[in-house]
Amino acid sequence: METEIFYKNLGQEIKCLRKKRKLTQEQLGHHIGCTKSAIVNYETGIRKIPFDVLVKLSDFYKVSIDYLIKKQKTLADILDSEIGDIKLTEQQEQLLIKYIHVLLGKEK
Secondary structure, three states, X not given: OHHHHHHHHHHHHHHXXXXXXXXXXXXXXXXXXXXXXXXXXXXXXXXXXXXXXXXXXXXXHOOOHHHHHHOOOOHHHHHHHHXXXXXXXXXXXXXXXXXXXXXXXXXX
């Protein structure tokens, strides 16, 4: 039972990321080398996602595998998923992190 819930939750997270990028199941499948029906089965939790597919999803969405399976977002995961292909220098990234901390009232 716990395994079923785990795969349903994982599938929902994958579906949310796909919809956020405005991709169809067929388009996502094309990007990671799967069929549309495999994506449907992963998103609904009917089929367990093999580790190699999980790695491809993680790479494609630019999030950690931990983010996908535990749904624990790190700041890097949030930045990668929200700003995607925008490349920041280390200095820019540190300034952005500092700014976020100020906004949250957690000045360092």
